[in-house]
Amino acid sequence: MSYSIKEVANMMNVVPSTLRYYDSMGLLPNIKKVNGRRVFEDKDFKWLRVLNCMKNINMPISKIKEYVELAQEGDSTLKERYNMILEQKKIIEKELKALEDCYKEFEYKEWYYETAIKAGTEKVVENITSTLPTLEIDKIPKNERKDEK
Amino acid sequence: MSYSIKEVANMMNVVPSTLRYYDSMGLLPNIKKVNGRRVFEDKDFKWLRVLNCMKNINMPISKIKEYVELAQEGDSTLKERYNMILEQKKIIEKELKALEDCYKEFEYKEWYYETAIKAGTEKVVENITSTLPTLEIDKIPKNERKDEK
DNA sequence: TATTGACTTAAAGTTCACTTTAACTTGTAT
DNA sequence: ATACAAGTTAAAGTGAACTTTAAGTCAATA
Numbered sequence A, B: 001m002s003y004s005i006k007e008v009a010n011m012m013n014v015v016p017s018t019l020r021y022y023d024s025m026g027l028l029p030n031i032k033k034v035n036g037r038r039v040f041e042d043k044d045f046k047w048l049r050v051l052n053c054m055k056n057i058n059m060p061i062s063k064i065k066e067y068v069e070l071a072q073e074g075d076s077t078l079k080e081r082y083n084m085i086l087e088q089k090k091i092i093e094k095e096l097k098a099l100e101d102c103y104k105e106f107e108y109k110e111w112y113y114e115t116a117i118k119a120g121t122e123k124v125v126e127n128i129t130s131t132l133p134t135l136e137i138d139k140i141p142k143n144e145r146k147d148e149k
Numbered sequence C: 001t002a003t004t005g006a007c008t009t010a011a012a013g014t015t016c017a018c019t020t021t022a023a024c025t026t027g028t029a030t
Numbered sequence D: 001a002t003a004c005a006a007g008t009t010a011a012a013g014t015g016a017a018c019t020t021t022a023a024g025t026c027a028a029t030a
Helices: A005-012 A016-024 A044-056 A061-073 A075-119 A123-131 B005-012 B016-024 B044-056 B061-073 B075-119 B123-131
Strands: A032-034 A037-041 B032-034 B037-041
Touching: A005 A016, A005 A037, A005 A044, A037 A044, A044 A061, A044 B075, A061 A075, A075 A123, A075 B044, A075 B075, B005 B016, B005 B037, B005 B044, B037 B044, B044 B061, B061 B075, B075 B123
Parallel strands: none
Antiparallel strands: A032 A037, B032 B037
16 A cells, blocks of 8 residues: 555644654655655554654654664664663653652642632642652652752 | 842753743743842742743643643633633643653663673674563554644 | 545644853853 | 942843644545
8 A cells, every 4th residue: 555645644643844854854765656756654663653653752863864774774883873772761750750750749739629619718738738859840859950069 | 048140040941042032932930120120039930930830831832821821811811711720730731641661761771772782782682682571662552643634 | 617625745834842142240260 | 448248120032832823634534
């Protein structure tokens, strides 16, 4: 099967011009062209899935491009790519942790507003909040902070 | 206890000018000023934690500002704020799901490169990948896709 | 044959979230 | 007294990731 740029854009939940932009940045190597038009084939989706994933974790285009270029060079770059994957995995782990902490904060806020709405005022709830556990902001270790010298 | 802008910036892992920018955008209401200088107090950290959290989930500044303005208006906006929280909770849930799927993809990639490096070539692994489960990109329901008409 | 619709490129424009700069004020240390 | 460090504002600058525009190509249909 083959797919037009519009079809693939729909699958990835972006507009066609975004895919053209990615292509112009070198993120879509080896895409077939027929009469000057991009034709996506089943084999391309293996990479599109990874690309979609890299975009989801806000990996910068420059970094994705770097990965693409290494992949183009073949087996000699296996270790480098492996290391990139390990590094990104760590970044995802951090992001997941941050998101989970935020989720907890929002779960608390949900309860906060439910309680406040029942009482008709948040004055009541505000006093309870003082017993909240400390959150991410308090847990950032000194040595990981910016602007320290 | 009171804290300078630099101290608070360190705690939030940003630079002072970022906090000044947030302030200029209305994200830091009711911050005390002494001799024209911002002085952060313990009571401010309740909001700073929430702000930190909202930034973590990439909530746009305009939306955060909206929330701040509602909070400034007092109890009459409790329901509106409650709904914003519920909406954001849903967004976090989606983001968490996407991140988890990406994590799986990267776990697979880790195995992929470990196998390829052992074999000295990725040719061997490429054949195995065909049996991989489909990922997020294939699961996006038609009606949630952009550019459809 | 003419029109329509989906594509193409190159280049300019937009948005967002900072970041930097320049000129200035204030409190503390020498 | 003077210099320094750390803060201040307003305004201009930056970088990333698109998005739009303008002008054109091509294949299928009226």
